[in-house]
Amino acid sequence: MDTIIDAHHITKTYNPKTIPVVAVNDVHLHLERGEFTALVGPSGSGKTTLLNLIGGLDKPDTGNIIIHGTDITKLSANQLIDFRLRNIGFVFQAFNLIPVLSARENVELIMQLQGVSRNEINQRVQVLFRQIGMEDKINTRPSQLSGGQQQRVAVARALASRPQVVLADEPTANLDSKSAGNLLDIMAKLNQEENMTFIFSTHDQRVIERARRVITLVDGKIVTDTAQVDTSPAVHG
Amino acid sequence: MWLLKLAWKNLWRNRSRTLITLSAIFFAVILSATTNSLQDGVFDHFIRNMVSFYSGYIQVHKDGYWDQQVLDNGFERRASLEESITNHSGVISVAPRIESYALASAEDITKGCMVVGIDPKTENAITFLSDKIVQGTYFSDNEVQKVALLSEGLANRLNLNLNDTVILISQGYHGAMAAGKYRVSGIVHFGSPQLNDQLLYLPITVAQEFYSAENLLTSYVLSMNSDKNLKSTAQELQTTLGKEYEVMTWMEMLPEVEQHIKTDKGSMYIISGVLYLLIGFGIFGTFLMMMAERRFELGMLIAIGMKKHKIVMVLLVESVLYVLVGCLVGICISIPITWYLKVNPIRFGGDMAEIYLQYGFEPIFPASTDVWIFITQGIIVLVMGLALSLYPMMKVWRMDPVTAMKK
Ligand SMILES: Nc1ncnc2c1ncn2[C@@H]1O[C@H](COP(=O)(O)OP(=O)(O)OP(=O)(O)O)[C@@H](O)[C@H]1O
Ligand SMILES: [Mg+2]
Numbered sequence: 001m002d003t004i005i006d007a008h009h010i011t012k013t014y015n016p017k018t019i020p021v022v023a024v025n026d027v028h029l030h031l032e033r034g035e036f037t038a039l040v041g042p043s044g045s046g047k048t049t050l051l052n053l054i055g056g057l058d059k060p061d062t063g064n065i066i067i068h069g070t071d072i073t074k075l076s077a078n079q080l081i082d083f084r085l086r087n088i089g090f091v092f093q094a095f096n097l098i099p100v101l102s103a104r105e106n107v108e109l110i111m112q113l114q115g116v117s118r119n120e121i122n123q124r125v126q127v128l129f130r131q132i133g134m135e136d137k138i139n140t141r142p143s144q145l146s147g148g149q150q151q152r153v154a155v156a157r158a159l160a161s162r163p164q165v166v167l168a169d170e171p172t173a174n175l176d177s178k179s180a181g182n183l184l185d186i187m188a189k190l191n192q193e194e195n196m197t198f199i200f201s202t203h204d205q206r207v208i209e210r211a212r213r214v215i216t217l218v219d220g221k222i223v224t225d226t227a228q229v230d231t232s233p234a235v236h237g
Numbered sequence: 238m239w240l241l242k243l244a245w246k247n248l249w250r251n252r253s254r255t256l257i258t259l260s261a262i263f264f265a266v267i268l269s270a271t272t273n274s275l276q277d278g279v280f281d282h283f284i285r286n287m288v289s290f291y292s293g294y295i296q297v298h299k300d301g302y303w304d305q306q307v308l309d310n311g312f313e314r315r316a317s318l319e320e321s322i323t324n325h326s327g328v329i330s331v332a333p334r335i336e337s338y339a340l341a342s343a344e345d346i347t348k349g350c351m352v353v354g355i356d357p358k359t360e361n362a363i364t365f366l367s368d369k370i371v372q373g374t375y376f377s378d379n380e381v382q383k384v385a386l387l388s389e390g391l392a393n394r395l396n397l398n399l400n401d402t403v404i405l406i407s408q409g410y411h412g413a414m415a416a417g418k419y420r421v422s423g424i425v426h427f428g429s430p431q432l433n434d435q436l437l438y439l440p441i442t443v444a445q446e447f448y449s450a451e452n453l454l455t456s457y458v459l460s461m462n463s464d465k466n467l468k469s470t471a472q473e474l475q476t477t478l479g480k481e482y483e484v485m486t487w488m489e490m491l492p493e494v495e496q497h498i499k500t501d502k503g504s505m506y507i508i509s510g511v512l513y514l515l516i517g518f519g520i521f522g523t524f525l526m527m528m529a530e531r532r533f534e535l536g537m538l539i540a541i542g543m544k545k546h547k548i549v550m551v552l553l554v555e556s557v558l559y560v561l562v563g564c565l566v567g568i569c570i571s572i573p574i575t576w577y578l579k580v581n582p583i584r585f586g587g588d589m590a591e592i593y594l595q596y597g598f599e600p601i602f603p604a605s606t607d608v609w610i611f612i613t614q615g616i617i618v619l620v621m622g623l624a625l626s627l628y629p630m631m632k633v634w635r636m637d638p639v640t641a642m643k644k
Contacts, residue, residue, distance in 0.1 A: 057540055057639050078544070086544025092642070095533055100246040112239050113543055159544070160372075 003068070004167040005031035005054060006164050010063030012049050012220075023207050024060070025050040025220035031199065036191045038211035039201040040182070046220040047201035048169050055088045055167045056080045068164045072177070089158030091168035091200075096154035102217055103153045104138045110161045128156040131193070132186050135224070148179025152186055159190060168200035172207055184210045240547060246556035251530070256521040259563045262618060265516035266567025267574065270614040271604065274575040276505045278605035280498055284464055288492055290344075292433060292487045293332070293363050293458035297322065300483045303490070308337050308410050311453040312482070319478055322457060327470050332359035332458045333615050335444050336353060339415070341437060343395040347392070350391055350437045352405060354444020363460040366425065366438070373399045373423030380440035384422035390434035392424050394470060399424065405439070410450035417447045445599050495625035516618060520560075528629050535633055536641025555627075560622030564615040569609060578604035584623045 012024040023046045031037065035205075039047045052058040054065060056072045056229055065072050067087055078079040084090075097106045104125055111121045129135045142150055151171055158166045172180035186208055190196050200207075209228075210212055216224040238293050248255055288294050299312040302565055322331050335354035340347050357376035371389060385403055386396075397403055401421050409415035419439065427433040429604065445451050467486050475484040488495040538548055539581035583603035584590075590600035 052639055055540075081539060081542055081544055083542075084540065088542075090541050092537065098243075098534060098538075100250045101243070109239075109243075110541060113547070157541075221603075228547065 002033040003030065003066075004033050004035070005029055005199075006066040007054065008064050010048075010050075010053055010065060011058040012053060012058065012060050016061075019148070022054060022220050025204075026063075027217075027220070027222055029054070029215075029222070031197060033164075033197050034191065034195045035190065035197050035199070035213060037199045037213040037215060038208050039111045039199060039215050040203070040208055041217035041223075043203075045052065045217040047217055049202060049220075050217065051169050051199070054165075056084050056089060064201070085110070085161065085163045087148050089161060089163035089166035089196075091151065091154045091158050091166060091171045093170045094150075094174045096157070097150055099142050099165050101174075102139045102141055103134065103145065106142070106153060107160050110157055114161055123214055124160060128160060131190060132156045148182060150176050151175060151179070151183050155183065155186060155190070159194065159196060163196075165197040165199060168198065170203070172202060172204055177206065180204060180207060239552050241502075241554055241556075244551045244558065245282055247498070247551065247555050248558055254526060255525060255559075258520065258559055259517040259566065260522065261565025262347060262622065263570065264569035265512075266564050266614055266618050267571040269512055269618065270568065270571040270611050271515070271575055271578070272505075272509060272512065273610045273614055274571075274604045274606065275578065275583075276502070276604055277607060277610060278579065278603040279343065280614045281605055282601070282603050283498065287491065288460075288464075288487045289364055291364060292490050294461040294464060294467060294487055295459040295474070296485050296490065297457040297474070297478065298455065298483050298485070300481055300563045303483060303485060306336070307336075307454070308453065309449055311335065311450065311455045314452045314454045318478070319457070321619070322459065322474065325470070325474055327461050327463065327466070329460045330359050330362045330460050332356055332363050332460075333441060333454045334360070334458060335441060335448065335450065335453060336455045337448060338405060339437075339447075339450045341391065341395060341396050341587075342404045342406070343401065344530065346395050348394050349392060351435045352407070352439060352444060352447070354436050354441040355445075356438050356441050361546070362383055363458055363613055369425040369446040370423050371426045373421070373626060375423060376438075376440050381442055382440070383417065383443055385419040386423045386425050387421055388433045388436040388502065389424055389426045390419065391437060392433065392520070397421055405437075405447065409448040410453060413449040415447050415449060419443075430438065435474070507519065511623065513617070517621055517625060520622050522627065524625060524629050525558075526576070532636075532641050536636060536638040539633075539636060539639040540642065545636070548633050552629050552633065553626065556622060556626030560619050560626075563622075564619050567618070568611045568615050572606075573606040575606055575610075578602075581608050 007027065007029040009026055010027050014023055027050060032109055040048065041047055044215065053060050054067070056067075056075070059177060060073060062075070069234040070083065072080065072083060074206065079237060097103070101109065107125055107128060109122050111124065116124070125138070127158070129138050131156060134149060137145060137149060142153070145153065154171070155166070156181065158168075170181055185196055187200070191198050202208060211228065213225070213227050247641070299310050299474065301311040305316050306488060319331055319610070322328060333356050339351045339352045340350070350365055355366070355513070357380055358378050361375070366386075376384065376386070387397060387403065387499055392398070395403065403419050405415070405417050407415040425436070425438070427436065439447065445453060461470065469524055471484045471486045473480070479486065535548060539545065582603040586600070
């Protein structure tokens with residue numbers, strides 16, 4: 001087994017001096033490579049906060065977060081940026097793409113930041129666009145893509161850097177159910193083909209069904225953590 | 238390289254904003270370049286008029302002459318002296334003069350006048366005296382005949398016409414008696430009433446003879462190829478010529494004119510200042526707009542792992558491109574505009590024009606096409622744009638990706 005995330009006693013309190021809000025409360029989390037995990041819970045339960053902590057976008061007040069052997073709570077802000085570049089793939093709810101760059105350039109950007117060679121970038125881009133089924137839209141600007149297509153490109157970008165884990169905060173929130181299903185298909189496929197670890201937050205029951213593990217947060221605490229079988233009739237390409 | 242590309246693409250993300258910013262910058266450059274070129278042009282024109290009037294840019298006298306302007310404070314004309322002045326860089330020509338007062342009479346009228354002995358050729362190169370002739374002819378190059386050019390006002394007051402005779406009486410060098418009869422060979426018109434009522438020109442040797450001051454001069458009048466560095470040129474000349482002589486710029490000889498220019502320039506600087514302020518706000522406004530629009534996106538770039546210094550680089554390249562392109566376009570457009578204004582200067586009316594006309598100046602605002610104006614204005618706007626672009630860069634430097642990406 002290959003541990004990707006190992007977090008202990010993580011707590012995050014907002015506004016500690018005025019009206020404290022304990023967004024994440026003494027959470028333990030353990031994720032192995034290749035997991036496909038959903039983070040669920042009511043609005044305000046702390047899903048986004050937890051994902052931000054794991055992704056190194058925010059620092060916990062207490063606890064340790066070890067991502068593939070590195071305790072990211074010990075990193076400086078600058079080191080964290082570099083850590084994110086090399087280890088975390090992000091898919092946000094919307095507006096993931098730089099509007100002035102084509103789909104391809106958006107995906108290339110992260111590899112250019114990593115200093116990957118031109119040759120390798122080209123190869124990786126070809127593969128990724130095939131995997132997300134958008135070879136024909138490779139040079140299209142984000143504004144010319146549908147919401148679902150934009151999210152697929154965002155997934156491709158998240159994977160382009162070959163991260164340890166892809167964190168997706170409500171990636172389907174702005175999509176219709178067909179596009180949402182399609183995006184989940186692609187994520188599931190990449191999870192299989194590249195053995196990529198995914199953790200995504202969602203409110204959508206049909207998306208939750210696709211996960212193999214479901215972690216439920218309430219008031220910043222993990223209340224259930226269950227394994228399940230993907231029951232949906234996925235159309236793997 | 239791809240950072241450059243990203244910056245370039247960002248420039249065109251919002252075409253209308255880019256065009257607004259670019260035009261703000263280029264209008265700024267045009268405005269400030271034209272205003273400055275007009276300012277410089279007007280003062281140049283004014284100074285050139287003033288000095289070509291009478292004083293020249295620089296004069297050389299015997300030390301102490303300016304305080305006590307009498308023949309006994311004159312000096313001997315020497316070719317070697319003339320040469321060492323002419324050899325000085327920037328000096329175009331040197332005109333010798335001998336000046337003193339005399340009484341001019343015709344029949345029973347007598348008036349005081351200033352008799353100026355001139356070398357016809359070099360004097361004309363500096364004060365364009367022959368252009369001011371309204372009747373008769375200018376002296377020939379080495380005139381030795383007893384002929385005189387009278388200013389129009391003086392001629393009228395003495396009731397003299399062309400070819401009449403004017404009698405001059407004065408005290409010559411070292412108290413000698415001076416008297417002579419001269420034929421009026423020409424009448425000159427000066428815009429300045431002061432000059433127009435007083436001046437009487439004689440060929441230099443004729444004047445020296447009149448004053449019994451063979452080879453004596455009271456001043457050398459210098460014309461320069463530019464009025465830049467006048468003070469330092471004067472100082473250098475002073476050092477070359479030594480304590481025996483005094484070297485004076487027109488500013489020292491006509492302090493009230495210099496004062497007038499200084500006051501005018503002061504108000505021009507205020508206008509320029511206000512202009513720069515407007516330009517600054519314009520540029521800053523677009524930067525503010527841009528940051529508001531791109532907050533989320535920049536936050537996301539930091540989130541996915543783009544180092545802040547790289548983002549700052551992109552923004553820097555963007556602002557440099559913006560401001561540079563704006564400045565270049567502005568400079569390119571302002572050159573023909575100022576050129577046009579130089580060839581077709583703005584004419585003005587009103588009291589100002591009256592005063593100008595009275596002094597024989599054309600009431601115009603010519604533009605200067607000195608390249609330095611465009612270069613400095615371009616650089617000022619460029620520096621301003623770059624200084625203002627520190628704002629978005631600082632914003633990025635302080636940016637927290639989570640906060641930035643919050644709706
Ligand atoms: N920057 C902040 N300052 C103060 N309180 C915050 C901040 N961000 C989040 N919170 C609070 O922390 C708690 C958890 O918020 P979080 O966004 O993590 O919930 P969530 O599970 O992602 O909710 P949703 O499903 O609506 O996205 C909420 O009570 C929220 O109001
Ligand atoms: Mg959330």
